[in-house]
Amino acid sequence: MKRWIRRTALGAAVLLGLAAVAAWAGTWYADRKAQRRIDLPPYPLAAKNDPAAIERGHYLYASRGCADCHGDNAGGRVVIDDAKTGFFVRGADISPGGAHVVAAYSPADWERSIRHGVRPDGRPLLVMPSEDYNRLTDDDVAALMAYLQQLPPAAGEPALVRMPILVKLLYAAGVIQDAAEKIDHLRAPSQPVPEDVSVAHGSYVANMCLGCHGSQLSGGKIPGAPPDWPAAANLTPGDGSALTRYADAPQFALMMRSGRRPDGSAVSPVMPFASLARMNDTDLAALYLYLKTVPPRPAGGR
Template sequence: MNRWLKRGAWLVVILLLGLGALVAAGLLLGEQRAARRLDIMVAPVALRSDAAAIERGAYLYGSRGCVDCHGANGAGATLADDGKGLKLAWPNLTTGSPRMAAYQAVDWVRSIRHGVGTDGRALRLMPSEDYNRLTDADLASLVAYVRQFPAQTGREQGIIQLPLPGRVMYGLGKIPEAAMKIDHSLPPSTPVAEGVSVEHGAYIAQMCVGCHRVGLRGGNIVGAPPDWPAAARLAPGEGSVMPLYQSADVFLAMMRSGKREDGSTIAVMPFSSLKTMNDTDLRALHLYLKQLTAS
């Protein structure tokens, strides 16, 4: 009996040592990952300041999720602070930040399209996979709107505080930044006419890949808080939710209300932004998703 107890004790010790080594390795690798520099070739985009660009940029800022993270006035917002070690807060984008006041055209493109800061480090909070394929015109319009914000006080840098398991997972590559997932060689999308078309819907759907993944297959949202549900499958296949939304009107009602047709609430989706999308964009998105399901 004593022999088995000793063996069990040694096994526990070995497991604890192995776990400790894994944690230490994850923390060390995390520091190295956060400090690494990325050499990204940035294609220039001419910035704009005309009224039409600002109007379009205001629509994009509100409907594509920017407002959720950076606030209605661009001063930044806190999205998570559970008091248990998790805190995620986004930075001030206005000229009240000396860092942002110094931003040049290339810096905006690098940050939005590629998820990389002026120092070459990956912007860990920036979901650039959703914005990587923006047309040059839309990117320029989005920047035009942000640049016209009155100066605000706010944090210079985003805040990323993860509990120990999250820090280890980051170090082990389980929570990759957008900059590590993007194909930086892809050109911006070719502009298509706005309308209820599959082509325009495909362009709109690019904003969904950060959560619903490339191919819109759904699954666990990388880097999300542990209590978040998995993103729904929008692509064809077992478990796809699109059969619930054969009608465009039902789909629009869900996107505007955050509720399914049966009245149940859909968790986590950024409905505060999505509900501001115009009917053309939403109907085009529905048409695109519906033809994916039917293919």
């Protein structure tokens, strides 16, 4: 019996040792991966600073989720602070001036960060949802830049990401990806379409949904999200579709602005309603129209 106990204890010690080595190797590789360089040629983005561009940039900043991570004043804010796991994410101060991270950004740097999730030095931006912005037109990227550059300097801080060991291991294994891994960096920029209630414009607006609802818009568990976050809804007309709750575009728009379904029940606050509520009528109606036309897919396929 004593020999069996010793063997069991030795086996457990060996397994614990192997687990510790694997955890160390995984975290080392995750840190190395986060420091890799991604070689992208500078994109010749034409800068704008006219009032129309600034107004468009303000609208995009407010309604496309930028303020959710960077705050209404672009001074940055805490996005995730999970005491249970130690997962912490603070969006950077991206207002102009001083020693702020964007103080010396060129138009090419803005384009690379927004569309590709890559810093000017080539390292990935770990929590930047560039998969949502990769398809922005040149005019819209320039409009965002124009709006941000004319803001007053804020008193924020740089970005900070603290990943718990499990998230680091999943990141090292490729289960959780940074934005730069998810993007086709050779994709040509989207071409402008008329801003009206059309499937084409709705398709353009729907790009903002890809990060949470997946490239096929069928939802599922959001990779890298805190474990208590619910799965993203299926936005296609397939099995388990969330669209069946909304008989028409006005009902859909009301939910996007109020956070409540037609029956009065609350949608998960994980949805960025602070931004979604600022979308205009045209964008919301076009988005609903487009979602009704996408190929049906079962829920959870992302």
